[in-house]
Amino acid sequence: QKWCGFNCKNMMGRKHEVKPFEDAAHLEKFCETNDASLFILGNHTKKRPQNLTIGRLYNSKVLDMVELGIESMKSMTEFPNKGNFGLGLKPVIIFQGERFEYSDEYIKIRNLLADLFRLQDSERFDITQTKKIMVFTVLGEKAISLRCFTSNLPSAYEVSEDPEPSNGQVVSKEPLVEIGPSVRFIAVSYTHLTLPTSDLV
Numbered sequence: 001q002k003w004c005g006f007n008c009k010n011m012m013g014r015k016h017e018v019k020p021f022e023d024a025a026h027l028e029k030f031c032e033t034n035d036a037s038l039f040i041l042g043n044h045t046k047k048r049p050q051n052l053t054i055g056r057l058y059n060s061k062v063l064d065m066v067e068l069g070i071e072s073m074k075s076m077t078e079f080p081n082k083g084n085f086g087l088g089l090k091p092v093i094i095f096q097g098e099r100f101e102y103s104d105e106y107i108k109i110r111n112l113l114a115d116l117f118r119l120q121d122s123e124r125f126d127i128t129q130t131k132k133i134m135v136f137t138v139l140g141e142k143a144i145s146l147r148c149f150t151s152n153l154p155s156a157y158e159v160s161e162d163p164e165p166s167n168g169q170v171v172s173k174e175p176l177v178e179i180g181p182s183v184r185f186i187a188v189s190y191t192h193l194t195l196p197t198s199d200l201v
Contacts, residue, residue, distance in 0.1 A: 054066050067188040067189045068186065069188050148180055149177060
């Protein structure tokens with residue numbers, strides 16, 4: 001999969017007049033030219049400030065899109081613990097909240113976000129070797145938070161300095177360390193433009 005506006009190879013520096021919810025034709029042509037099946041579009045207007053539109057394409061046609069407003073954000077540089085990650089790192093993605101399980105709209109948003117950030121599926125992983133954990137949490141009616149962590153678990157158990165360790169086990173005081181970015185989104189709208197075919201189910 002390739003990303004239009006997400007992968008560094010496809011990051012667009014110039015401004016483009018794109019209104020995907022009004023007319024997706026220009027965006028579809030733009031993504032086809034850049035061989036991208038996923039895109040992130042950033043825009044800022046008085047009515048809709050600090051917005052991100054995330055979408056997928058199938059057969060060069062927009063399949064679905066979600067518009068997320070950025071209510072607040074804390075960048076990686078504002079966190080004392082900074083991760084050192086290269087391109088292509090496979091994150092662990094966690095979705096928290098009942099809406100991600102029972103709301104049709106949020107299930108689709110979860111699926112879209114998973115498609116955007118995952119590189120491949122894995123049935124097993126070693127938490128001690130996990131470098132990046134992305135946690136999406138539903139907050140209230142329309143808010144979704146994103147927080148990013150790295151694992152602080154040791155690769156092997158060590159002898160505790162505590163004279164009375166609990167059950168003889170060593171427990172890390174901070175098993176997960178937040179590294180950023182941290183973002184609070186407002187789900188503005190979700191649009192399904194193309195009906196899925198049988199091979200998409």
